Amino acid sequence: MKKVSINDIAARLGVSPTLVSLALNGKGKEYRIRDEICKKVLDMAAELNYQPNTIAKGLRTGKTQTLGVIVADIANPFFGRLCREIETEAELMGYKVIFCSSDEDATRSKRQLEMLLQSQVDGLIISPPVGSNEQIQFLADAGFPYVLIDRYFPDIDSNFIIVDNFEASFNATNFLISKGYKRIGFLTINEDLVTMHNRTEGYLTAINNSDLKIGDTLLTKLPFSHDGKDVRQAIMDLLQREGKIDALIFSSSKIGLMGLEAIADIPLKVPQDIAIVSFDDPDSFKICFTPISAIAQPLSEMGKRSVQLLVQQIKKRKKTETTEKVVLKTEFIVRKSC
Amino acid sequence: MKKVSINDIAARLGVSPTLVSLALNGKGKEYRIRDEICKKVLDMAAELNYQPNTIAKGLRTGKTQTLGVIVADIANPFFGRLCREIETEAELMGYKVIFCSSDEDATRSKRQLEMLLQSQVDGLIISPPVGSNEQIQFLADAGFPYVLIDRYFPDIDSNFIIVDNFEASFNATNFLISKGYKRIGFLTINEDLVTMHNRTEGYLTAINNSDLKIGDTLLTKLPFSHDGKDVRQAIMDLLQREGKIDALIFSSSKIGLMGLEAIADIPLKVPQDIAIVSFDDPDSFKICFTPISAIAQPLSEMGKRSVQLLVQQIKKRKKTETTEKVVLKTEFIVRKSC
DNA sequence: CTGAAAGCGCTTACAG
């Protein structure tokens, strides 16, 4: 496959590569190139099936029209759908995207960040793992265009798109309280992510504002690395407390999926034995043994806004002085599980 | 963010860029550069936090260490997990990847293919939509490295990785027959994809080899564009045939998910009212009202093999004369739905 | 209206 370049077209036509470049880029008018010549160039390009080499262009212009995205795992339904939204919006705005899954591992994300920077991406959308603070600080200091998504670091001034996790958690907990549930458990992970922290705080605040005298006794934090067995064990523990739980909130779809598998296996009947609410809203919750009430995040808006915010930043020549912090609302979808 | 180049290092050290390039690429020994100089270069690179510009390298060498992937939709659990496997294996082999979702639209995939080619990807992994035959033929004619995945075009000699869809479908149908089900429906889409075709053939062959005298009367093909309502309607139709269906096979997880939602809504009890088997095995099938028996594809192996096969092709300088056609086995996972 | 020249940041013969 011999690739045809701008020079080939120029040679065939006996004109300069400059002219070909100008004509091809629609700058014919601007540079007052004769229409007739312009047309000849376009025709020849079509005839030779000319495909511009975008990396050569990128090297010259310093813009690659490529975005880098780092999320925890593109196979996870939450991030997969988010990535899809990002892809679609990016395509609309003329960007392609390189996706990376960090597995919430700061070492991996650091390697991926370096790779993306070396690939000369124009900007980054990142869901930063615990411990990646310096990586983000580096971007901030360098004035490199980036947008954080799903989480942020309170001590680093960044553009970010998140949802109001505190409120979502607070409302869901209050909903359960209003339904008469007395012993409401909360299952989360022991991480320093603000996202998870805020979800826990929302739950605890609702509990402490209520007449339920349970404090944080039904709050369980799973270790950072956990699997289905750990989740099952945690649920068993909550069931064996004096006055076992009558409702349980999962702080993410990942935990929720594992938790529901355990619950089906124990088995417990939902909502008779236990009421369930989970963060996120993967397809599975709709066809679950009992459809699960869910705190759905506005994935489409999150994806779109993050790309828009990023591209806006890329386009701006001077470093932006003020960062934009977008906090979106979640939607509480009540199904039969409570 | 001033980027530091090989020339900056050379200037600082008073040596030539050639030397720096050689040292940085570990060719010091090969070119008998003094160890001492090599070390100085490496130290200076570290000190200046030098990041090689991979697109400049790509322009010069003709290799970008980038793979292009086109699937139907990265948010679809099947393709999302497949992409994740591809990402991981590609990273291991030193490649980054640009993912595109074609939505099974040949016009979109054509645009994406052009974009990827213009981006100088070293190779492509494609799940080609109906009607994209010429796009694939073009790659084949050009001798461009590519691997098809999940489907292929019988009349184009390509490398591909698929599963044995006929056998999977044949076995699953026979399993239902052996369990005593008499009126086994099959819900698929009216597409010309071999994958879907083979699944249908497997079903029909099993039915026709049996004593069940149903022929293709319980085979329903949905229109190319279908939504939950169409699926629901199709199931209602099958239930209203004289001697309604007692078992139903879904030919993909996408249809399965919509079908199960309809079944929960009608409502039908699984497996009492109807037994269910579905192709693919998303998480949701495990926590479904009744866990669903599934035909699981070896996603990890598919992803890994496709990358390996592709990279092997890229590395080979001469065009490969023989293509490799990999047909993997599926795993039939029996759960409570039948 | 059009072209020659420089340069983006690399690598790779080639020469000495």
Place this chain on the structure above:
DNA sequence: CTGAAAGCGCTTACAG
């Protein structure tokens, strides 16, 4: 052992 030069395929002042 090391450097000068060319070139990958573009774009962009600059000159005429």
